[in-house]
Amino acid sequence: MKAILIDDEPKARRLLEVLLKENCPKVTRIIQAEDLLSGVALIKEEEPQLVFLDIEMPEHSGLEILNFIDKESFNFEIIFTTAYSEYAIQAFELSAVDYLLKPLRAQNVLTAVEKAITNLGASRINLKLEELKEALSSAQFKKIALPVSNGIRFVPFDEIMLLEADGMYTKISTIQEEIFISKPLRHFVDLLDKIPIFYRPHRSFLINLSFIQQYVKSDGGYILMDNGKSVSISKDKKEEFLELVNTI
Template sequence: MPDKINAIIVDDEQEAIDYLSILLKENCPHVELLATCTNSDDAVRRIDLHQPDLVFMDIQIDHRNGFDVVKEIKPQNQEPHIIFVTAYDRYAVEAFKANATDYLLKPVEKDELVRAVKKYAGFSKNQVDLEYIQRLIGKAPSKLRFNTRNGYILVNPDEIVYCQADGNYTELFLQDNSKKLISYNLRTLFAQLPGNSFKRISRFHAINEKFLREVDRGKHQCLLQNGAQKVTLSYSPKIFFD
């Protein structure tokens, strides 16, 4: 293990940065934080400036995700090693295709963090740990984490009936007939939902096809049914191809 590892944390949530910083300080004292970043533009600048050994990279940041940031990094000597830190399990394979050193799920566990930092020292970009990927995906939670005005919620995508745009927010209509307002616009949210289950039907709505019961081409309407509850939504033929 190197005497000192220079690192940068990139995450759009300051709370997540603070939490990971404390974990590193308490469990990986040889890791020295050069900077922390809460947006992708700052991340690209600081990584190019400091040329860290290791970057702890969130995947969902702002108008660019963590993969976009990695592509924009301009190494002067060698590319930094990337450890993706995210609440979403579905990016695991894509992360390793991007030559990630490791992939940690939020909330990060102390033992997993220590293991990932230790792995950095002996990592080879030509050695992809497929067994670890399979183990990771196998134990990963099925819920997605969404920010709200007061914190965050964890939601299983299968329980979302449909999503409705509300300016810079989106309202989730859930299978238990509850509603949740999250701090994502519909476009950002839709990019995080399973593409084989959800369809964007208009500027204002995305639906879970699991609940789709009828499409009226003449009226450009979709009928969704959740138990005894039914809802009719208008769709745009330019967006939703029925």
């Protein structure tokens, strides 16, 4: 496989090249670029499978790659390298865009490369980048990227009613359908932790407070959602939940 490293810091490029050579034997050719425009030229010329792209560079941010490459030409995977804040990292994860935090570590590089190889040709990277760019520029998250069998499904938060644990899977009920995702509920609990409309009343559920139809006191107390689903409330969460809904 062929990889292009785009970073304005020579030391960062050299370190990443060493880590790739020592840990990722499937990457057989590595090409470097010191800025976005020269990197874009190399992408068009070399047609790599992987692009490692620094975000914070002079003149053009790595996120501006959408301005220089046609959507139809995105037949490669991008792995961003970044020292961004926790807020920005949440934007990456909600958009399902791969990233590496600086300073780089060998195991993280290997994991990112293996994931990118698996996603080649099916991840719709251009759509994910558009969602990421919008989230970072507006400082407001609106959608989550869900990995489904044929690619990535972007679902607005305000269309998700609830998420329910199903072993190592999660069943997501939207206003239109139910989607099974091969990730545990804990993944979404962590990912949506700072999105205020979501609340976890029970270890098996994560609900959108906007879709609560009724709180029922009988049978120990439970929540009835707009789609008719009954959601349990843990004993240690009942008081907190009632205080929360009284402020909505």
